[in-house]
Amino acid sequence: MTTNTSVIGKPEIRKDAAFKATGKAQYTADLQPEHAAYAVLVRSPHHHADILSIDKTLALQQPGVIAVITAEDIPGLKTFGLIPDQPALAINVVRHIGEPVVLVVAADKASAQSAASKVVVEYKKLNAVLDPIEALIDPSPLVHPAGNLLAQFNVESGDLDSGFSKADIVFEETFTTQRVAPAYMEMETSLASYHPDGTISVWVSSQEPFIDRARIAAALNLEVEKVHVLSTVIGGAFGGKEDSSLAIITAIAAWITKGTVRMVNNRSESFVAHPKRHPVKIHLKIGAMNDGTIIALDGKVWLNTGAYASYGPAVGSLLTEMVAGPYNIPNVTIETKVIYTHTPYSGAMRGFGSPQAHFAIESAMDMLAERLNIDAVEIRRKNILQTGDTLPTRVHLNETALGLEPILQHASAAVARLRKVKAKPGKHSGVGLALAMQSMGLGNGIPDNSNHRLEWLPDGRVLIHLGVPDLGQGLVTVAEQITAEALGLPFEQVVSSPFNTHTVLNGGVVCASRMTYLVGNAMIAGAKHLIQELIDQAATLLNQPKDQITYACGRITLPDGNTLSASEFTSRAAEQGNPILVEASACFPYPEATTPQHLPIGLPHVKFLFGAQVARVEVDAELGIVEVTDLVAIHDPGKVINRLGAEGQIEGGVVMGIGYALYEDMSLKSNDQWINCFTEYLLPTSLDVPINLEVQMLEYPEGDGPYGAKGLAEICTVPTAPAITNAVYNAIGVRVKDLPITPEKLYQASQTHIGNHQDTTESKR
Amino acid sequence: MFDCEVNVAKSCTELTQILIEPSARILAGGTDILPGMRKNSIGKPITLIDVSQLNELSYIREHEGQIDIGALTTHSKLITSPLLLQHAPALIDACASIGSTQTRNRGTLGGNLCNASPAADSVPPLLCLEAVVTLSSHDNQRQVPLSDFIIGPGRTCLKQGEYLDHITFAVPQKHTGTSFMKLGRRNGMSIAVVSTSVLLRLDQQGNIEYARVAFGSAAPTPICSHHAEAALTGKTPSAQLFSEAAQAMRTDINPIDDLRASREYRLHSAGVLLQRALQTAWHQAEMDLR
Amino acid sequence: MNKLTVHFTLNQQSIRLETLAARSLLDVLREDFALTGAKDSCGGDGECGACTILLDGEAVNACLVLISQVEGRHVLTIEGLTPDGSLHPIQNAYVQAGAIQCGYCTPGMVMATKALLDHTPQPDETQIREALAGNLCRCTGYTKIVQAVQFAATELHHDN
Incomplete structure (x- = not known):
């Protein structure tokens, strides 16, 4: 579907930009109502320990202290989660460093901190298991009574044994990835206010405010309607704010103290007590023909999900789907285990398993190419998915994959161009390519809809009551542009209301690269209702036949050819107390006829995004220092809704991928503490990103997407790390199979490799 | 609070x-x-x-062949000083590599020395310049070579009641080249995995008349490598000689394993950095000779 | 904990503040003056730049300035960048360049940019990247931020 559009694709300026640029935008931590108390948490210093006793006496005597709260004070459900294994406050045992144990509420932050230091918690340290493979070996300390294997997923297609027996070449490799943090700039924060009428308002910085609402209600033993969840401006999320922990705790504090309570995590708390991207081990066995055709893949995956389930099982299931990458492999078996350990929990983070899967498969593709002496582009061309192919989940691909081959073409051109650039003196240059795919939507069997409202205001503007908050990525702007387009209105004529569970419908969780698609379709559907309502109003008021009234660009045309502004009717409707307000909803389609039903809930996905990234690096081989000089990111968002926003999201995703490849690692230090600050957890700075970061967007419309749009949010960070490791290999012949690439690893490896390879790369040039 | x-x-x-x-x-x-x-x-x-009101402790002055730097001189002030650009460019490079703009606008030279981190970037070039610190108390003022001032990680020889007043070093003689090199884990806001600074003075024949070599993040304190200095002094500069100095240096430094790198990698990279730093300093000194 | 009285200029206004002494400028700005444009992100390590303000015209992290240290000095926050709260050319450049996503780093970035352009009106790309290396951003990848600074430099140059 290609139509001439007037708002879609334009670099419209997001309406909150000036507000943010002037510092006037208030994030939750900036809300400081008078008389608000402040709460802090006493957290577990141990990986695993029994809580023998908690003595609040001293803390309660401190000046300004209002309450000291433990799990037993929680009026309702004490645990939460998709799998409700996570206590809001620890119950008898702690399972990771940083777990909330005691909640201290005081008049101000300093008093709360001071009192918290006076809470005496007596622990009995227990053996802990931090490694997921060890956690599966009997006897291992148990994280939860039912065992350390939280979930397992198996996907099979074809006949693996016969595939391997036919293969000319079979090889096996193991890849590992590290624990990384979403590291949004705004830490988790919440503000809760108890109301004397028995209701509570809770401001959250969250991707899933309706889920937060349900969990808060359960914890407080309240009807859901008595909990209002609101959002102000949100400072980034990247998956990590699919976590209700702090919202529930703040609500408990406000409820028990019958007051208003603020909570803001500090950065170290954010590191240890909120979701991370899973550290993963992936073992691949690949069988291929001499011409490069892959005919068999056996994958085994272990995810360290930490102490609590969070979204771990869902990440495991999606990772399982992604292990084969964007390739058509006839015989596939994947087995994935999601394993509890006594580590800070992992959960949702940008890519949701796909970055780990692609690090493995895209590294393996280059390794296979080298074994068969085939070019990295060629081997991918031989194997990439085409429309009509069948995935390991037995999903038949439709037009969703049309962009993949052109993406590879563009990548091929970038590879050729970057290979010609000479290295600076003393440096080794290399070029690496990686492809990627990312599913859209929550997966089959999970309610995957998104509900909103549109209101035609008396002045002719249209107000979106968006059922989800903007996380910073620009969702509101996308919704406004699509609505403006659908109604033929200028962008400025469409505005949005702040998020509040009491005034909006449930838009679902902001996740899974599905919001542009779902919200966009909802806005288009809503716009049709709005137009119909307007025509009905006009027909009634003017006593004209409905079917002879038409609408275009904010105006009604009557049978006699006269036109009237929409506001003529919307103002009248409002005066009569009957404003033009319609529902705008959409549902992610999993057509029963074409969606395989043999897999667990959440599987399979049926729509996919594709992309490629080409990295050029210069390596200081003596020191093992990698500089990413160039990165070309090629993505197919179906249709670009806002060029500035789309480019910006890709650029940010690439840089997050660079952090994943080169710098970020939330590991355990020698003092048995987790890395928990930006001095040690290194994010890329403006000096650590490619000077030449080029974004290419190819638009292969999704038939049922809004103006053809699909999504972008996650895919843009998926291929970055393998593109860089492949480039490093191309530069100095060192294959990094465990992220991140560190100077240390390159130095150790190059001790043996560098001499040999230098000649071959030189001769290749 | x-x-x-x-x-x-x-x-x-x-x-x-x-x-x-x-x-x-x-x-x-x-x-x-x-x-x-x-x-x-x-x-x-x-x-x-x-001490933010003690403006009298913020200055960079030259007198009688000596340069005095007040303890409260910020890194930003140091790196824009024409005097230091002329006489101590390695110190400028070192201070320019500290933290971010925001850090350099606040951080002071005296603070960097008194903080006594093994990774303190300003120290290796000052060691090469044989800087002396002046310590003041209510009834006394004494001068201590910088190499004796820092005595351990986070520890100095400051006594109760004493403060660091200023840092002094002699303007290097003619035919001198200096350099500073730092290896961090990233480019922005980096902390030294290892750093080195060298000072070479050539005689009229182009041989090394005098050499100073110092390292950061390679021992409990930033230190000089007297073995490397001895290996260089009196010799004709060459890649071979610099490689020998890099070997000799290994007996002086004693790096640790930590989060940023292993001891082994630090030993290796200190040698690589030293050879590069020597090349740079040598070329500078040669320019000075011509 | 002792108290003291501090006199300083805050966004062109003379201030006399009696306060507990052991507080950071960031806490004072946010809690006593409700100037919440400066943000905390790293927890007071000076590692993120989200609380960047200008102290006597220099970019500094407000979390690493003790309130007693501003005695007699000029503090400029994002809220004081223009007298009437309209968009400063730097802010406008950030808006137009699409350099703002979640916006949490933006006030700090804008103030770091202001300090850069005050000292170096026509910086090259390396100077821009160096000047902003103390300001972390997790959304944008910095590309559009660097472009915004370039736009702003051009704009301010034309104005002069």
Whole structure:
């Protein structure tokens, strides 16, 4: 579907930009109502320990202290989660460093901190298991009574044994990835206010405010309607704010103290007590023909999900789907285990398993190419998915994959161009390519809809009551542009209301690269209702036949050819107390006829995004220092809704991928503490990103997407790390199979490799 | 809120009086002590002595072939000093590599020395310049070579009631080249995995008349490598010679394994950096010779 | 904990403040003056730049300035960048360049940019990247931020 559009694709300026640029935008931590108390948490210093006793006496005597709260004070459900294994406050045992144990509420932050230091918690340290493979070996300390294997997923297609027996070449490799943090700039924060009428308002910085609402209600033993969840401006999320922990705790504090309570995590708390991207081990066995055709893949995956389930099982299931990458492999078996350990929990983070899967498969593709002496582009061309192919989940691909081959073409051109650039003196240059795919939507069997409202205001503007908050990525702007387009209105004529569970419908969780698609379709559907309502109003008021009234660009045309502004009717409707307000909803389609039903809930996905990234690096081989000089990111968002926003999201995703490849690692230090600050957890700075970061967007419309749009949010960070490791290999012949690439690893490896390879790369040039 | 008392020193005399208090800690740029206090990594009780009003301790002066730098001179001020650009470019490179713009606008040279981190970037070039620190107290002033001032990680020879007043070094003689090189884990806001600074002076024949070699993050304190210096002195510069110096250096440094790197990698990279630093300094000295 | 009285200029206004002494400028700005444009992100390590303000015209992290240290000095926050709260050319450049996503780093970035352009009106790309290396951003990848600074430099140059 290609139509001439007037708002879609334009670099419209997001309406909150000036507000943010002037510092006037208030994030939750900036809300400081008078008389608000402040709460802090006493957290577990141990990986695993029994809580023998908690003595609040001293803390309660401190000046300004209002309450000291433990799990037993929680009026309702004490645990939460998709799998409700996570206590809001620890119950008898702690399972990771940083777990909330005691909640201290005081008049101000300093008093709360001071009192918290006076809470005496007596622990009995227990053996802990931090490694997921060890956690599966009997006897291992148990994280939860039912065992350390939280979930397992198996996907099979074809006949693996016969595939391997036919293969000319079979090889096996193991890849590992590290624990990384979403590291949004705004830490988790919440503000809760108890109301004397028995209701509570809770401001959250969250991707899933309706889920937060349900969990808060359960914890407080309240009807859901008595909990209002609101959002102000949100400072980034990247998956990590699919976590209700702090919202529930703040609500408990406000409820028990019958007051208003603020909570803001500090950065170290954010590191240890909120979701991370899973550290993963992936073992691949690949069988291929001499011409490069892959005919068999056996994958085994272990995810360290930490102490609590969070979204771990869902990440495991999606990772399982992604292990084969964007390739058509006839015989596939994947087995994935999601394993509890006594580590800070992992959960949702940008890519949701796909970055780990692609690090493995895209590294393996280059390794296979080298074994068969085939070019990295060629081997991918031989194997990439085409429309009509069948995935390991037995999903038949439709037009969703049309962009993949052109993406590879563009990548091929970038590879050729970057290979010609000479290295600076003393440096080794290399070029690496990686492809990627990312599913859209929550997966089959999970309610995957998104509900909103549109209101035609008396002045002719249209107000979106968006059922989800903007996380910073620009969702509101996308919704406004699509609505403006659908109604033929200028962008400025469409505005949005702040998020509040009491005034909006449930838009679902902001996740899974599905919001542009779902919200966009909802806005288009809503716009049709709005137009119909307007025509009905006009027909009634003017006593004209409905079917002879038409609408275009904010105006009604009557049978006699006269036109009237929409506001003529919307103002009248409002005066009569009957404003033009319609529902705008959409549902992610999993057509029963074409969606395989043999897999667990959440599987399979049926729509996919594709992309490629080409990295050029210069390596200081003596020191093992990698500089990413160039990165070309090629993505197919179906249709670009806002060029500035789309480019910006890709650029940010690439840089997050660079952090994943080169710098970020939330590991355990020698003092048995987790890395928990930006001095040690290194994010890329403006000096650590490619000077030449080029974004290419190819638009292969999704038939049922809004103006053809699909999504972008996650895919843009998926291929970055393998593109860089492949480039490093191309530069100095060192294959990094465990992220991140560190100077240390390159130095150790190059001790043996560098001499040999230098000649071959030189001769290749 | 910090858990401490704060005292503001209005003059150096007043400073020496307040400093007698055992809990007194000088707050200069605050870029290390304040994060340290937030992490409870500094012993209590603490009385912070705010010295921000002592403008008389912020200066860069030359007199009689000596350069004096007041202890409260910020890194930003140092790296824009034409005097230092002429006479101590390696010190400028080192201070320019500290933290971020924001850090350099606050952090002071005196603070960097008194903080006594093994990774303190300003120290290796100052060691090469054989800098001397002047320490003042209410009734005394004494001078200590910088190499004796820092005695361990976070430890200096400052006595109770003493403060670092200024840093002094002689303007290098003609035919001298200096350099500073730092290896970090990233480019922005990096902390040295290892750093090195060298100073070479050539005689008329182009041979090394005098050599100083210092390292950061390679031992409990930034240190000089006397073996490397000895290996270089009196010799004709060459890649071979520099490689020998890199070998000789290994007996002097004693790096640790930590989060940023292993001992082994530090030993290796210190050698690589040293050879590069020597090349740079040599070329500079040669230019000076011509 | 002792108290003291501090006199300073805050966004062109003379201030006399009696306060507990052991507080950071960031806490004072946010809690006593409700100037919440400066943000905390790293927890007071000076590692993120989200609380960047200008102290006597220099970019500094407000979390690493003790309130006693501003005695007699000029503090400029994002809220004081223009007298009437309209968009400063730097802010406008950030808006137009699409350099703002979640916006949490933006006030600090804008102030770091202001300090850069005050000292170096026509910086090259390396100077821009160096000047902003103390300001972390997790959304944008910095590309559009660097472009915004370039736009702003051009704009301010034309104005002069």
